[in-house]
Amino acid sequence: MENEIGGLNPFRKETRTWLEENCPLTMRGQIKDVNDLYWGGRQGAFPSDDHKVWFERMHAKGWIAPHWDKKYGGGGLSDREHKILMEEMARLRCKPPLFSFGLAMLGPALLKFASETQKEHYLNDIVNAKIRWCQGYSEPNAGSDLAGLQMKAEDKGDHYLVNGSKIWTSFGDLADWIFCLVRTNSEGKKQDGISFMLIDMQSEGTATRPIRLISGKSPFTETFFNDVKVPKENLVGELNKGWTIAKYLLTHERQMIGGIGETDEKLNVLEIVNDAIGSVNGKLNDTILRTALARHEMNREIFALTIDRAIDEAKAGNDSGALSSLFKYYGTELNVEAMELIMSASGSDALMMDDSADKHAFLARRFLRSKGNTIEGGTSEVQLNIISKNILGLPIK
Amino acid sequence: MxxxxxxxxxxxxxxRDFLAIQSPLAALRKLRDEKNSDGIDRQLWGGMCEMGLTGLTISEAFGGLDFGYLGLGLVLEETGRTLTASPLISTVLLSTTAINLAGSAAQKKALLPELARGQLIMALAHEEKAHHDPGHVATKAELRRDGYVLNGHKTFVLDGHIADKFIVVARTAGKVDDAKGIALFLVDATAKGLKVERTQMMDSRNAAKISFENVLVPKDQLMEAGDYDTLVKIFDIGCIGLAAEMLGSAQECFERTLAYLKERRxxxxxxxxFQALQHRAxxxxxxxxxxxxxxxxxxKAIDDGTPDLSRMASLAKAKLGETIKLVSNEAIQMHGGIGMTDDAEIGFFLKRGRVAQQTxxxxxxxxxxxxxxxGF
Incomplete structure (x- = not known):
């Protein structure tokens, strides 16, 4: 056991010293927004000199993907060393030296499902920040019913011919390559005709179009594929077995959304409502809003306790699967409720959407954007379906 | 953790095993239908005492198990599942807590061992109107030479009809609704001038209306630390215990409803x-x-002695009150016509739920x- 008084584990000590000496001060603390991260890729520029220094130092150390094998550009750290490094980075509040979908999502899937040649090629490019990846799952007609996707990849002997389109591709316009789900068989069960494919976005026949949301600008794009030729070796895993990879990857997506969600400044609902409404004798000056706010604050506190409990159950070796199934649903419903309370309390002040107007302008956008929370990553209704079927065992009609 | x-x-x-055999829900129906004069099964209560449930929150020095409130909460969760009618709430959760918190050394020495052995049923007499209100005490305790003289009346005194002894909240000074001047007294059920009227409630359990007409209470029966703050702490602990009971009831009620959704065609x-029912479930x-x-x-906050106990108590009591209401209402609706019949057991959860959430x-x-x- 490590003894914090008698001296640290040598790896921890060494890591701590190295991080303290090498992590630039501006690379520590809260991530301001997505522009405060280095994403890599062909068009990827460093947001600042410190970002460049930080990336290069960590890269030289092998700590871009610390736990990946060295032959894939990783640091070859053991699980224990990796955990220590993460703890020490958290201790100094170090920003990630490279933030990318390749690192967080595609990488883990390739490690598990790709051929040796694919691993060596693609994983090294991810670690070296040469390629920026985006994800192509949803389609205009395949949202909640993801397995109903129609983008087709036909076997033309020496290549696949891809036709169709993807939607809700985050940063599709900035990415170099896309990993997608394509239909390679239209017969039988729809899940059994899906394959996992890697496509160069510079291929002839590809195009992207930004999506403007009700809240204004967004990182989402639509991506179009018109007779795009894709080499046969870009198929990952077995033909028609892509659904398994997709499901595996979705768990990493949820983890990443959890992480990046933190970049949005947390709003203090109580403070905002109090400032807007004012109080008399210590009581919020609107009894109806006060009741709604109390109910919200109670549920938020209990939800936080439930997250604590899930962690404790896992630590105690109890199955906490049933618990984690409710987090997406309840967390997003609470967020939407918080924005409704803020809008209600702020009145016409929160309706101004001119960014230069005043301090309230961002509220309108945050409110409008929050409506997507209960849709993206599986709608609230889909989450309730999952609970009814998988947890409660209610019959399918 | x-x-x-x-x-x-x-x-x-x-x-759970004990209650499954000794006190299934049918036992409550039997008590009700036989118009049992105690409203509880004394043999069952004897068994619960033998298991040591009465001593869970009493220290070993006084013959208890010193198991803590988490332990008592787990027991209440189980009695919530079977809707067991027993003096667990009146005597263990409320009165024993009151003696632990407010009793003098002599009072503890006299009462805690008896309570631990299950030889004493006690009731806390506080409420004076239809809604809970800790500071609302009109009952007067006037100090005379030979003791305190109590005058006033109480309502919704849980298990008041079978209590051997009461803890009575009365006022030695101040006006109704003043926090100052509130005191707690130990009063024998046999005291002269004390009248107890049994009130049978919706949940087939019992409370009582009590009146005091010049009831003389010896000076040494004033509880040492029985002030307003202590009273609030007793209620906070009571709320959390009731929340644990409601948790058991809500789970059982939900599980029964879920089983019905799978079986009813x-x-x-x-x-x-049907998705309309699945999403609600x-x-x-x-x-x-x-x-x-x-x-x-x-x-855990009770056992750890955390300073924000009142907030935690209200958080738990409100959430569980809201949830038992939702779950028991939905249970009746989802059971349909059969849920409205007295033959079905599901209605008992609605009835107990309503009483527990009001208490x-x-x-x-x-x-x-x-x-x-x-702060808002």
């Missing part, structure tokens, strides 16, 4: 295959999971209190 340890798991399991399919599942977290946290403050009361404690 918001999980229970092995010892606590064993306690919970043994209580209409239009040629199980009604549980999923939402109840979520609420119950949230309830488990707040109940265990609040029970020591309903949902609006604790919502308001939570807001006040959070």
């Amino acid at each position: 918001l999980v229970i340890n092995e010892e606590q798991k064993m306690l919970k399991a043994s209580v 209409q239009f040629g399919v199980p009604i549980g295959s 999923a939402k109840m599942f979520i609420d119950i999971e949230l309830c488990k977290s707040v109940v265990i946290k609040a029970l 020591l403050g309903d949902y609006p009361y604790h919502l308001d209190r939570f807001a006040r404690l959070r």
Whole structure:
């Protein structure tokens, strides 16, 4: 056991010293927004000199993907060393030296499902920040019913011919390559005709179009594929077995959304409502809003306790699967409720959407954007379906 | 850690096994239908005492098990599942707590060993109107040469009709609603001038209306630390215990409803295959999971002596009150016509739920209190 008084584990000590000496001060603390991260890729520029220094130092150390094998550009750290490094980075509040979908999502899937040649090629490019990846799952007609996707990849002997389109591709316009789900068989069960494919976005026949949301600008794009030729070796895993990879990857997506969600400044609902409404004798000056706010604050506190409990159950070796199934649903419903309370309390002040107007302008956008929370990553209704079927065992009609 | 340890798991399991045999829901129906004069099964209560349930929160020095409130909460959760009618709430959760917190050394020495052995049924007499209100005390205690003289009346005194002894909240000074001047007294059920009227409630349990007409209480029966703040703490602990009981009731009620959704067929399919019912069931599942977290946290807060006990108590009581209401209402609706019949057991959960959520403050009361404690 490590003894914090008698001296640290040598790896921890060494890591701590190295991080303290090498992590630039501006690379520590809260991530301001997505522009405060280095994403890599062909068009990827460093947001600042410190970002460049930080990336290069960590890269030289092998700590871009610390736990990946060295032959894939990783640091070859053991699980224990990796955990220590993460703890020490958290201790100094170090920003990630490279933030990318390749690192967080595609990488883990390739490690598990790709051929040796694919691993060596693609994983090294991810670690070296040469390629920026985006994800192509949803389609205009395949949202909640993801397995109903129609983008087709036909076997033309020496290549696949891809036709169709993807939607809700985050940063599709900035990415170099896309990993997608394509239909390679239209017969039988729809899940059994899906394959996992890697496509160069510079291929002839590809195009992207930004999506403007009700809240204004967004990182989402639509991506179009018109007779795009894709080499046969870009198929990952077995033909028609892509659904398994997709499901595996979705768990990493949820983890990443959890992480990046933190970049949005947390709003203090109580403070905002109090400032807007004012109080008399210590009581919020609107009894109806006060009741709604109390109910919200109670549920938020209990939800936080439930997250604590899930962690404790896992630590105690109890199955906490049933618990984690409710987090997406309840967390997003609470967020939407918080924005409704803020809008209600702020009145016409929160309706101004001119960014230069005043301090309230961002509220309108945050409110409008929050409506997507209960849709993206599986709608609230889909989450309730999952609970009814998988947890409660209610019959399918 | 918001999980229970092995010892606590064993306690919970043994209580569950005991109640499954000794006190299934049918036992409550029997008590009701036989118009049992006690409203409780004394033999069952004897068994619960033998298991040591009366001594869970009493220290070993006084013959208890010193198991803590988390332990008592787990027991209450199980009696919530079977809707067992017993003096567990009046005597163990409320009165024993009051003596632990407010009793003098002599009072503890006299009463705690008896309570631990289960030889004493006690009731806390506080409420004077239809809504819980800790400061609302009109009952007067006037100091005379030979003791205190009590005058006034109480209502909703849980198990008041079978109590051997009462803890009475009365006022030695100040006006109604003043926090100052509140005191707690130990009063024998046989005291002259004390009248007890049994009130049978919706949940087939019993409370009492009590009146005091010049009841003389010896000076040494004034509870040493029985002031307003202590009273609030007794209620906070009571709220958390009731929340634990409601958690058991909500789970059992939900599980029974879920089973019915799978078994009841209409239009040629199980009604549980309809999405209109599935989503409502999923939402109840979520609420119950949230309830488990707040109940265990609040029970631990009692044992750990955390300073924000009042906020935790209101949080737990409000959430559980809201949830038992939702779950028992939905249970009746989802059972359909059969749920309205007295033959079905599901209605008992609605009835107990309503009484439990009203006891020591309903949902609006604790919502308001939570807001006040959070500073809005």
